[in-house]
Amino acid sequence: MKQLPAAQVHGHIGVPGDKSVSHRALLIGALTEGTTRVTRWGRGGDTESTLRVVRQLGVEVVEEDVDTLVVHGVGLRGLRAPDGPLDCGNAGTLARLVSGILAFHDGRFTLTGDESLSGRPMGRVTKPLSEMGARLETETGTLPLTIEGTALTGIEYALPVASAQVKSAVLLAGLGATGTTTVIEPTATRDHTELMLEAAGAKVVRRPGLVSVEAPTRLSLPEVLVPGDISSAAPFLVAAALIPGSSVTVHDLGLNPRRVGLLDVLERMGARVAIFDKRRIAGELIGSVEVSAQPLTATRIEAAEVPTLVDELPLVALLGAFARGTTWVNGAEELRAKESDRIETVTDALRAIGVRIESRPDGWKIRGVPARPRGGKIDAAGDHRIAMLGAIAGLVSSEGVTIQGAESVAISFPGFFDLLESLKQEGVSQ
Ligand code: S3P
Numbered sequence: 523m524k525q526l527p528a529a530q531v532h533g534h535i536g537v538p539g540d541k542s543v544s545h546r547a548l549l550i551g552a553l554t555e556g557t558t559r560v561t562r563w564g565r566g567g568d569t570e571s572t573l574r575v576v577r578q579l580g581v582e583v584v585e586e587d588v589d590t591l592v593v594h595g596v597g598l599r600g601l602r603a604p605d606g607p608l609d610c611g612n613a614g615t616l617a618r619l620v621s622g623i624l625a626f627h628d629g630r631f632t633l634t635g636d637e638s639l640s641g642r643p644m645g646r647v648t649k650p651l652s653e654m655g656a657r658l659e660t661e662t663g664t665l666p667l668t669i670e671g672t673a674l675t676g677i678e679y680a681l682p683v684a685s686a687q688v689k690s691a692v693l694l695a696g697l698g699a700t701g702t703t704t705v706i707e708p709t710a711t712r713d714h715t716e717l718m719l720e721a722a723g724a725k726v727v728r729r730p731g732l733v734s735v736e737a738p739t740r741l742s743l744p745e746v747l748v749p750g751d752i753s754s755a756a757p758f759l760v761a762a763a764l765i766p767g768s769s770v771t772v773h774d775l776g777l778n779p780r781r782v783g784l785l786d787v788l789e790r791m792g793a794r795v796a797i798f799d800k801r802r803i804a805g806e807l808i809g810s811v812e813v814s815a816q817p818l819t820a821t822r823i824e825a826a827e828v829p830t831l832v833d834e835l836p837l838v839a840l841l842g843a844f845a846r847g848t849t850w851v852n853g854a855e856e857l858r859a860k861e862s863d864r865i866e867t868v869t870d871a872l873r874a875i876g877v878r879i880e881s882r883p884d885g886w887k888i889r890g891v892p893a894r895p896r897g898g899k900i901d902a903a904g905d906h907r908i909a910m911l912g913a914i915a916g917l918v919s920s921e922g923v924t925i926q927g928a929e930s931v932a933i934s935f936p937g938f939f940d941l942l943e944s945l946k947q948e949g950v951s952q
Contacts (some may be wrong), residue, residue, distance in 0.1 A: 523928045523939075525916025527894070528761075528946040531768045535941060537755045539564035539589065539748030540776045541934050542686070542714050543806070545572045545615045547746040549623060550718050551593035552581040552601065553697065554741040558593040562748045562774075565589055567906075567933040571611035575620060578604040598697060598741065603629025607666065610635040612861060612933050615687055617665060618647050619715075622691035625656035626698025627671040635665045638861050638904055647691040650679045654695055654703070676701035676736075683856060684829045686711035689733070696735040697724065704734040711829040712780045717805035718743070749776030749808045753833045754935045756784050757910045758945060759813040760837045763793035764844055764918045769814040770945060773799075777807040783830030785811065787838055791818040791845055818845035820890055825853025832856060835885075836868045836911045842888035843877040843895065844918070851885035861933075862905035871900040871908055875915055875923055894920040902927035906934050913942060 539562040549572065551558030563569065565588060573591075577583060580602035582594040596602075601624070610617040610633055617633055621644070624631045634640070645663035652658060654677050657670040676699045679692055689705045693715055696703025708731075716733050720726045722743040727734040755772040762770035777800065789795045793816050800809035818841060823831075831838065835854055842849025857864040869881040875898040878889040897919035902909035909930045916923030931938040 524922050524924045525913045526922045527919055528765065528917045530765050530947040531758070531761045531770055531917070531945040532947060533945045534771045534773060535758060535945065536773050537750045537775070538566065538935060540751040541566065541568060541753065542615060542712060543746070543748045543776070544569045545613070545619065546714055546718050547748060548572045548576050548583070548593060549619055549694070550722055550741065551595055551743055551746070552576045552579065553598050553623065554595035554722060554743045555597050556595055556742055556744065558595060558743045558746060560591045560593065560746045560748065561589070563589045563591050564748060564751055566936055567611060568613035568616065571609070571613045572616045575608045575610065575616060578608055598738070599627060601627045603631055607632040607634045610639060610665070612636050612639055614639060614642055617644065618687035618691045619694055621647050621651060621658070621667065621669060622694035624669045624671060625651050625654070625658070625695050626674050629671055631669045631671070633665055633667045633669070640665045643859055646683060646685060646688050650677065650688070650692045651695055653677050653679065654699055656695065674699035676703040678704040678706065680706040681708060684709040684711050685856070686715070686829070690715040693719065693733065693735050697737055699737055702734050702736050704732060706732050709826050709829055710780055712778065714778070718746070721804050745804070747803050749803070749806050750774045752776050752781050752784065755811070756834045756837050757914045758942070759784070759788065759811065760841060761914050761917050762813040763788050763815055763818065763841065766815050769812060771810060771812040773810045774808055775811050777809045779807070780830055783827050784834040784838070787821060787823065787831065787841070788813060790821050791841060792816045793818065817892065820845045820847030820849040822849070823851045823854070823885070828854050828856065833907060836864055836907050837914065839868050839872060839879060839886055839888055840911060840915060842890055843872060843879065844892055845890035846892055847890055849888040849890060853884055855884040860905070862903040862908060864905070864907070867903045867905060867908050868911065871912060872915070874898045874900055875919060894918060897921035897923045899924040899926065902930050904930055906930045910938060913939065917942070917946070
């Protein structure tokens with residue numbers, strides 16, 4: 523499909539519920555006693571994989587509405603081994619988190635995934651889980667992964683990579699382990715698992731750089747109200763920052779401090795960012811964010827900031843393309859282990875439309891030119907975040923961008939293009 527340029531973007535919008543919280547609501551809800559009512563569940567290809575997998579594991583989930591689910595928990599060790607493999611589709615979060623849960627469940631479970639997921643590292647979870655006593659088999663350190671549930675022992679594990687998925691896999695395994703399970707983080711990553719486990723009644727101890735959990739006797743989580751996904755809002759906020767005269771407000775957005783790195787970067791680069799209506803719901807901060815365009819200046823991202831905007835970094839590269847000066851993204855080698863090798867796919871995509879970007883082992887160097895790039899053709903490489911990057915690049919280009927594989931946006935945000943269309947003011951004044 524071809525994304526045509528827009529003169530401006532304007533409007534007030536809501537975005538689907540946060541993907542990370544939506545996965546966790548199903549997985550943790552499944553382990554509770556009683557029901558978990560999940561409102562504003564973020565429906566997309568990835569979260570539907572989680573829905574399918576928890577059902578295969580014997581959990582009843584009633585879909586009251588497109589984004590309201592009721593999970594009938596089966597208790598802490600109540601999941602049942604299915605006959606066939608558990609297909610995790612494209613969802614890395616599902617594959618990593620469910621491994622921790624299945625490690626202490628009776629039975630034999632096989633996890634599979636699509637081509638992209640089958641190339642992503644699983645050794646980062648099998649290593650700590652094996653240290654806890656889990657029985658896991660993988661031939662090449664990737665999916666397919668076979669798990670044979672067994673008794674686990676709590677460990678203290680220092681994460682070698684800053685990954686919320688690995689941290690969460692270990693903490694979830696800790697729900698079925700004897701003693702205390704502790705994860706030490708080199709850099710703070712998203713803490714939705716900790717917050718939700720606490721809300722469900724687990725004993726979670728948090729100190730700077732460290733989180734511990736002890737196996738509870740039972741969990742109970744009657745309600746989860748999922749905040750809007752800042753990663754889904756990001757393309758619209760970035761478009762608003764890039765096109766002179768534009769302004770977009772996103773309401774009921776998740777503002778967990780470990781997820782809002784993009785807002786800090788936008789502000790630092792000179793965009794106007796206003797946050798209002800801030801409140802806390804079940805441990806998660808939520809609020810409204812308005813971003814308006816201003817001339818942008820280059821910035822530097824270093825490793826400590828990366829986890830706060832890891833999925834938004836492709837869009838930061840686009841911001842850098844418009845900013846005065848040279849933007850550096852460093853310490854982001856984790857991008858190579860995402861749905862695509864995002865260091866390379868972002869470089870290829872932005873180069874194809876005339877951006878002066880160089881890939882580096884751990885990020886990019888981008889020379890900004892405060893003018894619309896011409897446009898061209900971008901390959902999404904089957905990666906939803908690259909497809910969305912292509913769409914915003916088209917919007918801010920002078921001739922439009924053809925996106926190969928645009929349909930991959932449905933992995934996290936099926937209604938993405940309709941919402942984008944609703945914000946567009948036609949015609950480009952140059
Ligand atoms: C996620 C954590 C991040 C992020 C992914 C979702 C999560 O991955 O990129 O989209 O829900 O925990 P890592 O923690 O592996 O960096």
